[in-house]
Amino acid sequence: MSEAKRDILSRLKKKYDAIGQDVDTHLEGLLHSTPITYWDYIQTDVLLNLQVRRSEQPDEMTFIIYHQINELLFKMVLWEIEQISSHQDLTTEFFSSRLQRISRYFDMLSSSFTIMREGMEVEQYLKFRNTLTPASGFQSAQYRLIEFASTELINLIDNRFRETIDRNTPFEHAYEHLYWQAAGKNYATGDKTTLLRLFQERYMEDFIVFMKKYNKSNLASIFKSLPAEGRMNLDLQNAMRHYDHTVNVRWVMTHYLTAEKYLESSGEPAEATGGSNWKDYMHPRHQRRIFFPDLWTPDELNNWGISNLEDHKILDQPIAT
């Protein structure tokens, strides 16, 4: 037996000894195991059985699959954020490279949104959307998790209430004042729309746990905790600005223009399936959701969501933070 084979066998034995298992039994099992196949590994049968229409409209299939693709990419984004936030010995290079991965996923989400905007017949959409009320993409939990994991909570609080919230505010109180509550909450009475109520019943507890987990290990906080040299790294700053702009302006605007096309196609502004006052609620100009406000100039902050929608300036000098 070659030296290499002996080495593998001895390492296998060590591995199974450590968990009280007989290596010979496991080796013999190899004689009877079936080879792995693509379809078992990728779980194609399960995956391709998850597309269930509620109407007879063929374009509803495009709508469902594209949403599922979004959710998978959201999962990839969360996966990479977790790699950064749990890293024991984080370097600027690692931070920057993982952030670029995340940005590529959101670049794909933004540039592919034409699949929604151009890829369905308006007449078909207007039919199948009525079978979906009161559901809405608004209820994508992963989208909210990405926000919690990307920035400090204060940046997700509705502008009108930021003064009333600080580090000592209970998470439950902060939750009630997140910017997205404005999509379905009457602040005078505290009443919530069905969209918001069902979302809350299903996810609020999970969200609070997640908010706590990422309270100090979100991307913005981690960036702030880097040594000055890391914070002033030009590539890292540009990667963070790119991510911020892509998620909070580019994706938001392409989504907004899609909603406008379908919901205003009859000439009258139609109600969204989730029932929000979406035109005001969703525009980045009003929402002003910004993950890394310290990395934008006062001028850029003033013009957030108004100018340079498709693009943003690439820095040639780092911003002092």
Ligand code: HEM
């Ligand atoms: C024809 C396609 C689409 C239309 C017309 C549309 C329309 C809307 C509208 C009107 C809202 C506001 C909430 C409401 O009252 O329903 C909303 C929210 C939202 N949608 Fe869509 N949407 C579309 C596709 C998508 C896709 C593919 C995704 C990907 C998951 C998505 C994710 C979201 C998210 C995350 C929100 C919440 C945004 C926020 O809180 O700022 N939407 N959508």
